[in-house]
Amino acid sequence: MWWRRTGILTVPRQTHIVKVARSPLPLLSVSCDSTARLQSRRSLAMAQDSGLVLVTGASGFIALHVVRALLKQGFRVRGTVRDAKNDRKTKPLRTCYPEAQHPVELAEADLLDDAGWADAVKGCQLVVHVASPFPNAEPNHPDDVIRPAVEGTRRVLKFAADAGTVRRVVLTSTMGAVHGEVDTPADREYDENDWTNVDFKGLETYAKSKTLAEKAAWDFVNALPAAKRFELVTVNPSLVFGPPLHGAYGTSIEVVKRLLDKSTPLIPYVNFAVCDVRDVAKAHVQALIVPEAAGQRHIINSGNVWLKDMAHMLREELSCQGYYIPFLSAPNIGLWLVGFIDRSAKMLYPxxxxxxxxxxxxxxxxxxxxxxxxxxxxLDTAHGLIQAGIIHEAPKYVRKELRLD
Structure with missing residues (x-):
């Protein structure tokens, strides 16, 4: 872990939310075999009757891509933010998909406070719970990460159950809830049947928080009476790369940012399982509408890559455009020593x-x-960071058009 429609509706707390007419959705792209066509028809029928979708933490890196993907499919979207008056946070929601059929609604809500959640969920048929703290280094106080992750998840699910209209909730979990222990065998492939051992001594706080939050979600839903029960689906991405939208970037792409801004002078011998935020967003939409996804976990992963190979990709693309990308390897003992003063490096050493x-x-x-x-x-992560102004634009930089879907 180095790791427009152009309007926006604000839903104040304790304010009645007016239902608007639904619009038919465009067909989703599917394969040509008859099974896939049948699944597509079933999914589309569910989507067309889906109504309103609540997305928590809507201004975040992953959530903003999810909002965009939902708007593109014709969904009505309501997003939670902690401060609806913060234009820096809300403007990306107004501009992430200018052709949206409906403006995004906003509701103020905080993961650690009941206020606002009843109004946020009111009238929603689907919920995507993305909001969760993601530190770029081990926190001094683990509860600063664990408490909002676990309590926030329970709070969202409670108000979803109380609303009486929610049919399905998609929870953004993480690959770290599948496997997070670094002393376990690396000669096997982990899948959705695996769970991270939260008692492992060296477990990162983020992985622990997401594991506990996901387990709390499954326990909560399984304990609901039949009359209040809804379907739960989890999406478990690996390290998420991809272009940020309007400067909203996540901790997960710090690894690319550090290769570009010279804060990583030497390259550690580390490997990451990675995925793309655009695939993660599509997976969330599919998790909402595919009947067979109900009650299941879904790992989102493209494969594995060494940090040195990532640096090589970036050098090939950007060194001639005025960017210096490191190429020297970091000795393991050096990374260990740096770990005493840099908590990010300390997380990588194991x-x-x-x-x-x-x-x-x-x-x-x-x-x-x-x-x-x-x-x-x-490469799209790098170009996205440059084009969003997070990394300086060199005089020789050649702007690349990024595909956001």
Whole structure:
């Protein structure tokens, strides 16, 4: 872990939300075999009757891509933010998909406060719970990450159950809830049947928080009485790369940012399982509408890549455009020593030389999402960071048109 429609509706707390007419959705792209066509018709029928979707933490890196993907499919979207008056946070929601059939609605809500959640969920048939803290280094106080992740998840699910209209909730979990222990075998492929051991001594706080939050979600839904029960689906992405929308970028792409801004002078011998935020967004939409996804976990993963290979991809693309990309390897002892003063480096040291692989079978076969090439994800992350102004634009930089779908 180095790791427009152009309007916006604000839903104040305690304010009645007026239903608007639904619009038919465009057909989703599917394969040609009869089974896929049948699944597509069933999914489309569900989507056309889906009504309003609540997306929590809507201004975040992943959530903003999810909002865009939902708007493109014709969904009505309501997003939660902590401060609806913060234009820096809300403007991206107004501009992420200018052709939207409906303006995005906003509701103020905080993961650690009941206020606002009843109004946020009111009238919604679907919920995508994305909001969760993602630190770029081990926090001094783990509860600063664990508490909002677990309590926030329970809070969202409670108000979804109380609303009486919610049919399905998609929870954004993480690959770290599937496997997070660095001393376990690396000679096997992990899948949705695997769970991270939260008692593992060296487990990162983020992985622990997401594992506990996901387990709390399954326990909560399973304990609901039949009259209040809804379907739960989880999406478990690996390290998420891809272009940020309007400057909203996540901790997960810090690894690319650091290669570009010279804050990583030497390259550690570390390997990452990675995916693309555009595939993650599509997976969330599919998780909402595919009947077979109900009650299941879904790993979203493109494959594995060494940090040195990522640096090589970036050098090939950008060195001639005025960007210096490091090429020297960091000695393991050096990374260990740096770990005493840099908590990000300390998190990486146990992963040196290890490769952990993850299945994407359910991603492909159930959600019908084909991962894009890792090279495309890495390079589009870099171009996105430059074009968003997060990384300086060199005089020789050649602007690349980024595909956001």
């Amino acid at each position: 992963r040196v030389g290890k490769v952990f692989k993850f299945s994407n079978k359910r991603m492909r076969e159930v959600l019908k999402v084909e991962p894009r090439p890792i090279r495309e994800s890495v």
